[in-house]
Amino acid sequence: MKMPANSSGSILTANTGEGGEKNRIINPELWQACAGPLVNLPAAGSHVVYFPQGHSEQVAASMKKDVDAQIPSYPNLQSKLLCILHNVTLHADTETDEVYAQMTLQPVPSQFDRDALLRSDLSMKAHKPQTEFFCKTLTASDTSTHGGFSVPRRAAEKIFPPLDFSMQPPAQELVARDLHDNAWTFRHIYRGQPKRHLLTTGWSLFVSGKRLFAGDSVLFIRDEKQQLLLGIRRANRQPANLSSSVLSSDSMHIGVLAAAAHAAANNTPFTVFYNPRASPSEFVIPLAKYYKAVCSNQISLGMRFRMMFETEESGTRRYMGTITGISDLDGVRWKNSQWRNLQVGWDEATAGERRNRVSIWEIEPIT
Amino acid sequence: MKMPANSSGSILTANTGEGGEKNRIINPELWQACAGPLVNLPAAGSHVVYFPQGHSEQVAASMKKDVDAQIPSYPNLQSKLLCILHNVTLHADTETDEVYAQMTLQPVPSQFDRDALLRSDLSMKAHKPQTEFFCKTLTASDTSTHGGFSVPRRAAEKIFPPLDFSMQPPAQELVARDLHDNAWTFRHIYRGQPKRHLLTTGWSLFVSGKRLFAGDSVLFIRDEKQQLLLGIRRANRQPANLSSSVLSSDSMHIGVLAAAAHAAANNTPFTVFYNPRASPSEFVIPLAKYYKAVCSNQISLGMRFRMMFETEESGTRRYMGTITGISDLDGVRWKNSQWRNLQVGWDEATAGERRNRVSIWEIEPIT
């Protein structure tokens, strides 16, 4: 297991995977765009708090299977581990383009470390401004074999190179690279009555190559070098890697807990995968963020708060809610855990899909 | 976790998976045909020997990643566990059609149990005769969009319903069901100069639907009800589920060992997946087969033996070899393990791809 010494470096270091992925750097801006606006990975070298319970939840979500009563509890494994984050690498599944991050964590004795807190704090402030970016959910027409892709006007004007309007009709060839650095070329044309931006030749190859369907999203960004990049986000349709056919979900859950327990007992490094779009919540939290929330938020029943959510088109908006209870999510295995121990209600009735349990560092109290 | 009482029943019980797979019975004959002629699952209710080391090897093979030195050793976990096999269910990956079996094992105190041995013995004798079956490796022409599928003459005559040769040309519609019980229809026609059997209309849909390429194999069988079934076997091409993006391979290996260790310590059931075409060797061995080998085979250096292998077209043949050494495969974690502790050489020089380590129950000594 490698453990590079660059604990400073950039916020996101992209790198090769465990398996076959060639030695290819994943573009961090594109990864971030695919992961969504709420995702903010902690910096390599900083201190973090790791929640095995949350990790287990991600496994459950990926397998579409709840934690089984068979799973032994690990009485020596605490509900949170203070760790140093040695390494963060960005990845994308070669088959599905699903983005995920690999993190190497090493538990450290949990004595207060002012220096660690400061460094963690620094990494948090480094949240980059959103790059030039647009995201569109594909319509039936966009994905049918009958035609091309209808580009939203603003998107085309903001992201694509300007067309030469002296041509009749104005058109150009676009080249955009995906997470695996594959180049896709499209004919971009401005035509029709009324006039509109369209991607024609090359588009259907992309749709079939990525196996996209109506409801999936495509996003374009322009990176710092003015290069055009594109990524995809699949709709939350069912057929995920349901059962991996390699390991039972029980063994997976046990693997998560046993690996963390072993690492905690020996203060040795261990590796986790964080899958931002599969997981309901981040389970590796910057130490500074954690401390800030725990120290400053005085939690009480009836307390009002705001919380960020991602919108349909990859924006953010805040919803307001009220704390209705404080209790263990799992009183048997994880007693007195802070993982989603706040029961909440939401102001807006449409909030059916929002979670009814959150952790303290996810919310902003209203002062 | 269910634990049905039918410890007698049929050799192979097919059932639903952990995850979403609908409540669908996988046809045991088709599963067996896809798994290959050497695969012989132990019967539910019988006693087996489970080798965590072999299980770990399967995980490594599935991830294309060797076991890492980071994995803690489980000193309390023996290299073999005597278990009762509560349940065996057959599965096929919804995406790839890869066949695998889920087994529920429960460790039992390892005292000799004559009754268990007998029952295990019974299950072994029940090896069914091969059903009517053919298997063909797809050629470039079979998979090109230019044409259909050329059916080997003997195969068509043995498996397909007879054609009405009064027609000009003789033709019929075939319906065959795959592992997921999806029906595929093909036009079967006998034409050309010289005459031959071909599948035309419908064939290309099947090829693209299953994402088959030249080198992959397709197989047809007729089950007891004279129904036509078809399965596929992919060539050993690289892009497997390299990294699952859910769990690090370290955690997977730990999960395998920790689950087995926990089950062994408490005599509670645990679940494993056996993937016949990914794994180099079976790691759940019928107790009778194990005992027979251990008791009757007097192993010595220089001993001659035969061993079964699968041929190109899903037949079997024996190769001869000599035992060249007896030693631990992994002297650190698995001392004195019988898992592939025999080093061997093969008579035929072309045996480059054959393994140089085997376990005692895989070979037949030459008397």
Next chain:
DNA sequence: CTGTAGGCTCCCGGCCGACAA
């Protein structure tokens, strides 16, 4: 007996504007 290639047909992939939400 069966793999590949050439020929031929026609279906549907894919580009267009019309129209309406």
Next chain:
DNA sequence: TTGTCGGCCGGGAGCCTACAG
């Protein structure tokens, strides 16, 4: 502003035979 449809053209999917190994 943009989703869907009807029109329409051309390339390639797919059925056939010929030929060779």
